[in-house]
Amino acid sequence: MKLQALAIGLMILGGLAGNFLWYRLKQLLRHRGYPAFWSHHHFQDLRHLDELIRNAGGSPEGQRLRRLRTSLYSAIAAFVAAFLLVAASRFLRT
Numbered sequence: 415m416k417l418q419a420l421a422i423g424l425m426i427l428g429g430l431a432g433n434f435l436w437y438r439l440k441q442l443l444r445h446r447g448y449p450a451f452w453s454h455h456h457f458q459d460l461r462h463l464d465e466l467i468r469n470a471g472g473s474p475e476g477q478r479l480r481r482l483r484t485s486l487y488s489a490i491a492a493f494v495a496a497f498l499l500v501a502a503s504r505f506l507r508t
Contacts (some may be wrong), residue, residue, distance in 0.1 A: 421499040428493030435486040439463060442482075 439459055442452040448462045463483055470476030 416503050418500060420497045421503070425493055425496035425500065428489050428491075428496060431490035432486065432493055435482065435489055439486065452463060 436456065436459070437452075440450040440452065443459060443462050443466075446466065448466075449455070450459055450462070460483075463479065467476055467479045467483065470479055
């Protein structure tokens with residue numbers, strides 16, 4: 415039961431962090447002149463982020479963008495892992 419509560423908490427935190435980071439990315443892309451829509455084309459945002467990282471090279475800006483990408487992917491992975499843990503625990507319990 416404690417593990418399931420922890421997983422649900424991680425799922426909530428991962429979801430909130432992922433949304434915050436993704437919409438921060440959308441703001442950054444809009445500021446740089448890329449099309450960034452609030453409710454769709456999310457995978458296009460990732461392609462644009464990769465393009466920004468390539469163009470920035472090894473500069474401090476490029477490092478900051480790489481940290482943003484890593485944080486976003488980590489939040490998504492935490493959410494998915496926690497979801498699978500909760501789903502597996504419910505499935506195994508029945």
